[in-house]
Amino acid sequence: MKEFDLHYQAEKEPEKKERYGNWATAKGLQQVDGLETSAYLDKVATDSIEGRISAYEAIKLVDSYYEVKGDREAERQYEEADKVAARIYAIISETGFTLCPEELQQIHQRLFGGVFSHAGQFRTLNFIKREWVLDGGTVTYGDFHYIRESLERYVKREKFLRYASMDEEEAVYHLARFVSDIWQIHPFNEGNTRSVAVFAIKYFRSLGYEVDNTAFHEHSWYFRNALVRANYTSVSKKVDADLSYLEGFLSSVLLGKAGEFHNRDLHIYAIPHAQTKTGVELDKAIVKEIKANATITRDELAQKFNTSRKTIERHLKEMGVYFEGPAKAGHWVLGKSEEIM
Numbered sequence: 001m002k003e004f005d006l007h008y009q010a011e012k013e014p015e016k017k018e019r020y021g022n023w024a025t026a027k028g029l030q031q032v033d034g035l036e037t038s039a040y041l042d043k044v045a046t047d048s049i050e051g052r053i054s055a056y057e058a059i060k061l062v063d064s065y066y067e068v069k070g071d072r073e074a075e076r077q078y079e080e081a082d083k084v085a086a087r088i089y090a091i092i093s094e095t096g097f098t099l100c101p102e103e104l105q106q107i108h109q110r111l112f113g114g115v116f117s118h119a120g121q122f123r124t125l126n127f128i129k130r131e132w133v134l135d136g137g138t139v140t141y142g143d144f145h146y147i148r149e150s151l152e153r154y155v156k157r158e159k160f161l162r163y164a165s166m167d168e169e170e171a172v173y174h175l176a177r178f179v180s181d182i183w184q185i186h187p188f189n190e191g192n193t194r195s196v197a198v199f200a201i202k203y204f205r206s207l208g209y210e211v212d213n214t215a216f217h218e219h220s221w222y223f224r225n226a227l228v229r230a231n232y233t234s235v236s237k238k239v240d241a242d243l244s245y246l247e248g249f250l251s252s253v254l255l256g257k258a259g260e261f262h263n264r265d266l267h268i269y270a271i272p273h274a275q276t277k278t279g280v281e282l283d284k285a286i287v288k289e290i291k292a293n294a295t296i297t298r299d300e301l302a303q304k305f306n307t308s309r310k311t312i313e314r315h316l317k318e319m320g321v322y323f324e325g326p327a328k329a330g331h332w333v334l335g336k337s338e339e340i341m
Helices: 016-033 039-049 055-067 073-092 101-112 144-159 168-185 192-206 214-218 220-230 244-255 279-292 298-304 309-319 335-340
Strands: 322-324 331-333
Touching: 016 039, 016 073, 016 192, 016 214, 016 220, 039 055, 039 073, 055 073, 073 101, 073 192, 101 144, 101 192, 144 168, 168 192, 168 220, 168 244, 192 220, 214 220, 214 244, 220 244, 244 298, 244 309, 279 298, 279 309, 298 309
Parallel strands: none
Antiparallel strands: 322 331
16 A cells, blocks of 8 residues: 655645746736736746746845846836746745635735735726727626625635536536636736636646646737637627637646637637638538547537637537537437438
8 A cells, every 4th residue: 555644744846847837827927918028037937947946036036136226227117027927936836725706816916016006906996998809899897896796606606516527628618617707807907817817727726637838828818818708798799708719728728739829810800710601511511520530529620610619519509419428438429410411
């Protein structure tokens, strides 16, 4: 029988590979607010990755660097990004996490303390933000009067879910919905997306996921735009809220699935390749793929036809196609849908 040390042990710094990934995520997330980190932060990150300094020593070095007046004035443009990136690295390198509104609030405090005067405080006004991806439109954010109540409601709903019993696609859908809902409340005046991203990463890891940092590092702006599309509806523009972009992003983060993340595809007037087909043509193409591979996933079909999972699911439902058996060992049943061939 394998022996274990049953005593509590102090948490250690993550391994080198994870340190590298955490720094990549920390720096990449600054892009959601159009910020860039400096060459100095790269040096600090390298020392951290190589194990020469701890996460908290990295924070102290960066904070001290910007305390020097005069000589640093030319680099003030990097100050927020450098400080917040160092703090993100430290937080996502820790294992502790509690699924509650106070956790999100404390994350914002730790990230932006000394950067924003309102760090850790929920906003006290309502606002709009014009978005390029919405052609100048804005998401309707949560009313500031009910921020805490809204967060508590979504957290309570989340705690009832049992992810271990779900197939991987269902789990990604629910996680995408949770992150989207928390983001739409927009608890903070500034730094909302970065705080929600850190909260989400820590939550995913608490569930046992091995989070792939690549997407957050390379496509954090896409992540934000996917959140925007998940929370925007306009009857006059004939645009419905679409969670599929965020699902695709999280499939890469959580399941390691390949995906192409182009911000131009999220614009409300972008024309997906699949829309060049008529509905019947897409039906035929879906059936053809399923006949060739009876275990192909909805996400794979969506990726193949450059459309959303929601669109694929609608076509499958209309054709009466259904999946039979467990997620990893079942298969598609075509039924009468073969008649369209």
